[in-house]
């Protein structure tokens with residue numbers, strides 16, 4: 001069962017991640033996040049000549065480029081299988097990343113194929129909650145910490161601590177629809193933004209005939225905000241098997257981190273993600289959730305940690 005899930009997750013992400021190198025705005029949006037040391041509660045000087053592990057890298061490439069741009073000496077990209085390697089290499093070359101500073105390694109974060117204490121910085125972004133169960137996630141946390149040097153740091157993004165209404169009710173309903181409604185599934189899987197645009201344009205025509213309150217150009221402009229980024233969001237939210245029913249919550253993950261000897265466990269602040277699509281209208285809700293009741297209810301709280309390894 002879990003082998004199938006892993007295989008499926010890998011394949012789905014391989015296809016989805018190809019979009020990152022095709023769509024500059026998408027790449028840059030994630031790059032901007034990754035290149036800011038504050039997002040790991042670290043200083044820029046920490047990265048100078050650092051050896052970095054990108055655990056569960058996929059073929060998005062923004063993190064590896066960000067690390068090199070922050071001054072890292074070498075980035076080790078690790079993911080399952082081999083197919084992603086040539087795709088990532090090609091994409092990074094296009095982004096002018098010196099390929100001699102990048103290694104492409106096959107392996108699992110639950111059994112990292114490296115000696116202990118090799119990395120100054122070990123990062124694992126959006127991977128742990130794709131593992132089949134809590135045990136595998138705890139094992140992975142131990143592994144990430146094992147390969148980190150004394151004096152080094154580890155960053156993990158674990159998904160949601162407290163899911164909001166969107167994560168808890170709206171996305172599961174859409175996931176159910178994706179599984180059960182063939183036309184909807186085909187539209188999402190096609191990855192074909194032209195098909196979306198063609199249909200939306202025809203809707204705009206029909207609507208403007210019925211109601212002249214909005215000029216047709218305004219409707220078209222609005223529909224243009226449903227773009228490749230929107231499609232990518234739906235693919236990410238709906239296609240991947242969300243296998244981890246028992247998630248690592250804050251209390252449990254901190255107990256594991258303390259057990260393995262993690263020091264100075266801290267939570268980076270939420271980042272303001274610029275958006276180019278229709279979801280831009282939702283950004284004010286998204287970024288105010290620490291202070292605002294409505295956004296807290298809708299979006300919940302993320303779970304991410306940076307922690308250090310010290311003698």
Ligand SMILES: C[S@@+](CC[C@H](N)C(=O)[O-])C[C@H]1O[C@@H](n2cnc3c(N)ncnc32)[C@H](O)[C@@H]1O
Nearest residue numbers: 010013056057058060079080108109125126127
């Ligand atoms: C959401 S993507 C994140 C990719 C990348 N870290 C990023 O931030 O763009 C999840 C990635 O985790 C990888 N993954 C899932 N289970 C893994 C495992 N056991 N070991 C290594 N990688 C794994 C998948 O293949 C996929 O590329």
